[in-house]
Amino acid sequence: MSEWKYNLVAFNTIFSKEIRRFMRIWPQTLLPPAITMSLYFVIFGAVIGSRVGEMGGFDYMTFVVPGLVMMAVITNSFSNVASSFFSNKFQKSIEELLVSPVPNWIILAGYTMGGVVRGLYVGILVMILGAFFVELQVHHMLITLLAVFLTATLFALGGFINAVFARKFDDVAIIPTFVLTPLTYLGGVFYSVDVLPEPFRSLSMLNPILYQVNAFRYGILGQDSGISIGWAFVVMIVAIVIMAAWALHLLRVGKGLRN
Amino acid sequence: MTQALEIQDLRKQYDNGFQALKGIDLSVEEGDFYALLGPNGAGKSTTIGIISSLVRKSSGSVSVFGHDIDTDLVKAKRMLGVVPQEFNFNQFEKVEDIIVTQAGYYGIPAKEARSRAEKYLKQLGLWDKRHNVSRMLSGGMKRRLMIVRALVHQPKLLILDEPTAGVDIELRRSLWDFLREINEQGTTIILTTHYLEEAEQLCRNIGIIDRGEIVENTSTKELLSKLQQESFVLDLNKPIDDLPTFAGYTVKKVDNSSIEVEVGKHQGVNDLFQQLSEYRIEVASMRNKSNRLEELFVNLTSDTNEPANGSAVEKRGSAQ
Numbered sequence: 001m002s003e004w005k006y007n008l009v010a011f012n013t014i015f016s017k018e019i020r021r022f023m024r025i026w027p028q029t030l031l032p033p034a035i036t037m038s039l040y041f042v043i044f045g046a047v048i049g050s051r052v053g054e055m056g057g058f059d060y061m062t063f064v065v066p067g068l069v070m071m072a073v074i075t076n077s078f079s080n081v082a083s084s085f086f087s088n089k090f091q092k093s094i095e096e097l098l099v100s101p102v103p104n105w106i107i108l109a110g111y112t113m114g115g116v117v118r119g120l121y122v123g124i125l126v127m128i129l130g131a132f133f134v135e136l137q138v139h140h141m142l143i144t145l146l147a148v149f150l151t152a153t154l155f156a157l158g159g160f161i162n163a164v165f166a167r168k169f170d171d172v173a174i175i176p177t178f179v180l181t182p183l184t185y186l187g188g189v190f191y192s193v194d195v196l197p198e199p200f201r202s203l204s205m206l207n208p209i210l211y212q213v214n215a216f217r218y219g220i221l222g223q224d225s226g227i228s229i230g231w232a233f234v235v236m237i238v239a240i241v242i243m244a245a246w247a248l249h250l251l252r253v254g255k256g257l258r259n
Numbered sequence: 260m261t262q263a264l265e266i267q268d269l270r271k272q273y274d275n276g277f278q279a280l281k282g283i284d285l286s287v288e289e290g291d292f293y294a295l296l297g298p299n300g301a302g303k304s305t306t307i308g309i310i311s312s313l314v315r316k317s318s319g320s321v322s323v324f325g326h327d328i329d330t331d332l333v334k335a336k337r338m339l340g341v342v343p344q345e346f347n348f349n350q351f352e353k354v355e356d357i358i359v360t361q362a363g364y365y366g367i368p369a370k371e372a373r374s375r376a377e378k379y380l381k382q383l384g385l386w387d388k389r390h391n392v393s394r395m396l397s398g399g400m401k402r403r404l405m406i407v408r409a410l411v412h413q414p415k416l417l418i419l420d421e422p423t424a425g426v427d428i429e430l431r432r433s434l435w436d437f438l439r440e441i442n443e444q445g446t447t448i449i450l451t452t453h454y455l456e457e458a459e460q461l462c463r464n465i466g467i468i469d470r471g472e473i474v475e476n477t478s479t480k481e482l483l484s485k486l487q488q489e490s491f492v493l494d495l496n497k498p499i500d501d502l503p504t505f506a507g508y509t510v511k512k513v514d515n516s517s518i519e520v521e522v523g524k525h526q527g528v529n530d531l532f533q534q535l536s537e538y539r540i541e542v543a544s545m546r547n548k549s550n551r552l553e554e555l556f557v558n559l560t561s562d563t564n565e566p567a568n569g570s571a572v573e574k575r576g577s578a579q
Contacts, residue, residue, distance in 0.1 A: 006366030013363025020356075092347035096408070099311045100364035101336040259273070259314040 010102045011110050018114020021084055022121075029080070030122060033072050037126045040068050041133050044190065056192035056223050065130040066217040067189035070151060072126045074184055074209065075176065077119030077152040081111050081159030082172045089163065094257060104251040108160065108244065115156030116149065123148055136220060143229060144219030150236040151212040155180075157243035164250045164257070188213045193227075211235045261289040261324065263416045263447035264310070269319035271305050271471075279305040281471040282319065287464070289324070289415070292442045293449045294458035294479075296556060297468035303451040304344060306468070307420050311341045323416055337365065340414030342405045344421045350394035354385060354404055357393060358411050365412035372411065379407040383437065399430045406434075410441070417441070419450040423457060435461055455556055459483070467556065488523050490548035496541035503538045505531065519548060 022029040049060035056063055088094040097107055130136060138144050162175045187209030193201050204210055211232035217223055266285040272278045280302045287293045297303050308314030310321055312328060321328045326335035348357050355376055362372030380386045383403040388396060393404060402422065409417060423431045438461060442448050452458055458465055458479070465482050467475040475482065498515035508531055509521040522528055535542060
């Protein structure tokens with residue numbers, strides 16, 4: 001059997017194991033985001049949103065749905081890889097992979113794609129829930145899919161790096177709590193950056209999540225937020241390359257994995 | 260003959276400065292059944308960790324069936340199956356899934372993996388448990404699960420770190436039979452163990468490691484022949500205050516009413532008893548101090564005891 005066939009089997013094994021894991025524990029992985037996002041729809045969209053009026057040229061509910069989908073994708077793709085990889089480290093079952101001939105890039109690809117699928121799964125779920133509140137039409141399918149896929153990939157890689165550095169379960173929650181949540185809330189999920197005064201508008205431009213949310217919102221609503229879509233994709237791809245290189249470096253030196 | 264494992268001048272110093280391996284040399288021939296013995300903290304698990312690439316070596320070389328782990332790690336890994344000391348499978352997964360997943364890491368497609376899983380799970384009496392979540396298994400079953408997992412890619416070299424620790428006698432015997440069988444079918448086996456009887460029963464060659472150095476590396480037969488120097492404990496009828504000198508024997512006083520004597524294979528005890536009579540020391544009873552291999556092991560790995568024989572001292576010296 002040729003090397004690439006070995007690698008394909010190994011990738012499929014890791015990838016399907018990851019999907020099996022989050023499907024098996026769906027009350028912890030799929031149900032909570034569905035409930036949380038439904039509450040967001042009801043509170044921010046229907047109750048508060050009706051008093052907000054328009055945002056970025058759309059009624060508030062319509063504006064907020066793509067933002068909430070992206071928030072769910074970011075949180076879930078990140079936490080899937082972070083929890084799964086850390087749990088394997090904690091139980092030492094990661095040694096099954098480390099003693100095997102699977103190359104590092106296949107390990108990273110398998111876990112990352114597992115996280116991407118969880119992110120997309122929950123994203124679709126939130127989208128379906130959102131469709132109960134607003135009528136959605138996808139304006140630019142390719143941009144929408146590309147934005148959501150690249151975002152999920154980037155944050156799945158982030159979850160992987162978090163898990164490599166984590167020494168205890170608490171560490172897995174540090175990045176989501178202190179980095180991801182603030183950046184997401186300030187990344188244009190609930191408002192358009194146009195409404196911000198300076199210097200907050202310029203400061204927001206440093207937030208990478210803003211580009212992803214805006215690119216996705218542009219794909220769904222066709223709303224021009226004043227941020228170049230091309231630039232948004234460049235930011236995402238560069239970030240993915242940097243994160244993937246960092247993760248591979250950590251695997252190569254065996255950070256937290258090999259003694 | 261091909262060497263299943265070749266280790267040269269292997270050293271490991273941990274970040275905290277602890278030198279776990281001080282330059283060990285070891286070679287195990289293809290088809291061998293080899294025991295690596297040593298007290299806790301001697302360096303057995305570090306050695307296995309380095310061979311299986313879970314621990315990074317400081318210097319030295321390791322090759323598995325001629326594949327150096329520095330330059331040809333993927334091929335070396337394909338040859339190797341490892342059963343670690345601690346349970347290291349996902350406790351939430353089912354038995355069969357664990358095996359099929361491990362096979363997948365070696366590029367074995369699911370269909371083939373399931374048929375191999377069936378073969379080995381049946382051989383080790385776990386087939387009925389294949390749909391059980393692994394954390395629900397008993398300790399002995401978990402250990403067998405790790406053996407199946409290590410065998411699913413059919414490695415040519417199987418390394419087991421304390422495979423029968425905490426396993427009851429009946430199961431231990433059946434595991435011994437199983438290991439003998441796969442060894443006869445061509446799998447080279449290296450095991451570490453605390454049960455010296457296990458090494459004596461199963462292994463053709465034995466290495467003894469102590470404080471990061473190989474202090475003995477020879478065939479089980481030869482090792483045991485060295486043990487033809489046996490230790491006896493003699494209980495005395497009357498207590499003695501001072502121990503006289505015995506020509507040709509090493510004698511130690513255990514307490515006032517018992518002494519310990521080392522007797523060489525061809526030496527016999529007649530001369531000893533003659534000298535005892537001359538000193539008017541009456542012996543009430545006599546017994547073996549301990550199991551043969553155990554005695555050698557203690558002698559080789561202890562600071563305070565005298566080495567069992569000269570060659571062990573020389574080997575310890577040469578390994579430094």
